[in-house]
Amino acid sequence: MxxxxxxxxxxxxxxxxxxxxxxxxxxxxxxxxxxxxxxxxxxxxxxxxxxxxxxxxxxxxxxxxxxxxxxxxxxxxxxxxxxxxxxxxxxxxxxxxxxxxxxxxxTASSAAASILGAPIMHDSCNISLSDLMTPYELIKKRVEAAAQADFVITLYNPKSKGRPHYLKENIETIKKYRNGNTPVAVVKNALREGQEYEIFTLDSFDDSNVDMLSVVLIGNSQSFVKNGVFITPRGYKL
Incomplete structure (x- = not known):
């Protein structure tokens, strides 16, 4: 058997x-x-x-x-x-x-988060930008809903040669609901050979090094960077 x-x-x-x-x-x-x-x-x-x-x-x-x-x-x-x-x-x-x-x-969001610090300590969601299985109009709707609801967002399959503009378009959507200083991180090859990462803000975000081996994490309205570490507070009273 x-x-x-x-x-x-x-x-x-x-x-x-x-x-x-x-x-x-x-x-x-x-x-x-x-x-x-x-x-x-x-x-x-x-x-x-x-x-x-x-x-x-x-x-x-x-x-x-x-x-x-x-x-x-x-x-x-x-x-x-x-x-x-x-x-x-x-x-x-x-x-x-x-x-x-x-x-x-x-999963990739957990792997990437461990490298960056604690970016998904609060409510979060994963959204794939690949439109091979999901219509792009529905993907955009999900990104906007997540941004409006103040989720920390991890974007899987963020950019490929066949859809080079999807990431920029969805970052612009998220910017409608977040401050320009909201942390955004790109992690490539998380926890495996070739690992690298960069932390930006929404205003300074550069997608030139993003590819299908990357994930992009966008903080919520409370996220911040301290000593180079990306943190989303859980809400503990310190």
Missing amino acids: GKLYVVGIGPGGLQHMTVRARQVIEESEVIVGYTKYIDFIAPLIENKEVFSTGMMKEEERCREALRLSKDKIVSIISTGDAGIYGMAGLVLELIENEQVEIVPGV
């Missing part, structure tokens, strides 16, 4: 995987994933069967993982958390009677 694990491997550095994620990957006979993400865990899967594809093949990977899991132990991996822009939802939509366990991981 097989089993399928849907595993969030965290930001990509092996030391930031959960103990459970490592356990199930070691237990698995087959690993399924996007080629680049497979590379992140290469030291853990040297003697395992691997099924990998390039981008835009998510359904193919999920169907193959479900097929293989009928008589093998399989892990299908996502970076970050499997249930946040990962494979968990699609697997569960496709499932029939297979045994499935979701294994959570550290």
